[in-house]
Amino acid sequence: MRLPNIAVIVSFVFLLNGCSAGQMMKNSYQGTQYLQTGNYSQGEITFRKTVARNPGDPLANYYLGRFLLAQKETQEALPYLQKAVFSEPENTDYLFWQGVAFGALGKQKQERKSYRQVLRIDERHLQALTYYGHNQLKEREYEAALATYQKVLEIFPDSPSALYNRALIAKILNRTPEEKAGWLAYLAKYPSGDLAIQAINHMNLLGEFTYQNHYLGARTIPLKKIWFEPFSANLYPSSKRSLDVVGATAVNIGRAKLQVIVFQENNIELAKARAISIKEYLSATFPDLTPEKIGVSWFKQPEAMELQGKKLQNPGSVRFFLTDLEIPILSSKNKKRTTFIPLRAPQEKKYKKMLRFPLSPV
Secondary structure, eight states: OOOOOHHHHHHHHHHHHHHHHHHHHHHHHHHHHHHHHTOHHHHHHHHHHHHHHOTTOHHHHHHHHHHHHHTTOHHHHHHHHHHHHHHOTTOHHHHHHHHHHHHHTTOHHHHHHHHHHHHHHOTTOHHHHHHHHHHHHHTTOHHHHHHHHHHHHHHOTTOHHHHHHHHHHHHHTTOHHHHHHHHHHHHHHOOSSHHHHHHHHHHHHTTOOSEEEEEETTEEEEEEOOOBOTTSOOBOHHHHHHHHHHHHHHHHHOSSEEEEEEEETTOHHHHHHHHHHHHHHHHHHOTTSOGGGEEEEEESSOEEEEETTEEEEESEEEEEEEESOEEEEEOSSOTTOEEEEEOOOHHHHHHGGGOOSSOOOO
8 A cells, every 4th residue: 555645745734734824814914904993893794704614713703702892792792702712721812801801791700810810821911900900999909909000000101091090099098198199190191181181170179280171162171280480470381382272272163262360369460460471472372363362361369169069279370261152053044154153161151250351452
């Protein structure tokens, strides 16, 4: 009996392995592309076909689970992720996303177990560490969560969730100095966005006004405090960046008047000089923001405010808001014609008595 040629057998095995490797590379490339572009529905369609052809392929099951998870189909996603983990129990990506699915379904014990499995394999796995901290926080294990977030920050000092939640835990534990430092550390890295707005509110409640939220029309704008040289109206260069945000926002909104109110406890002349300085800077920097579109007012008293039912005072502050705000409405009869209807800013009512009309020629 003639034995088969060894070279032929080796070539055949290599061909099979090559096909398998090629399919894996194709799956990896397609899956990554769909995730990066956010095309989750097409990813689901593609990988349903792939899983139907090869139900035991762990990578295909993983990607199908990911696309279902991204579309909030968590209950359906979990079995595919579990199948991927069963095939490759040491794969940290499969384990991590299985944990995310468990967490989304409220199965926090299984979620935690998945993250711990990841961390046993790779103790510096950033995503697993971060989500493990979130799991501990949800379970009110505050000290443990703080320790976990600290490990996250040792690996990635700019982690937004670790920075934010570290400050939040300090608030829960009534550790005021740590809380204040925590919010400042977060805002130093992430001074804009929804979490920044919340961080500023928390910080203002502590009587710390390094940052404040300003309301320009429908927009909430977090801003760092406008700083001046001591005993003068000369703006610090760093404060000009905040004024640039205000000026650009006011110009983009267009049909509105920017109001600037300066509070300086027991020094009305300094308050006036600083209000004028801000107006001059904005008018010079934004030609479309003509002097008549900027109203200025000044007071020798602290700014009084109420936040979450708590009355606060800020001895030296600058406030920005818009009045005479209008929004465009297309006419139903003639879509080429645009009319404008007034939209009152909520701050206009609050500060109306403080506005100085007519404006002095400054």
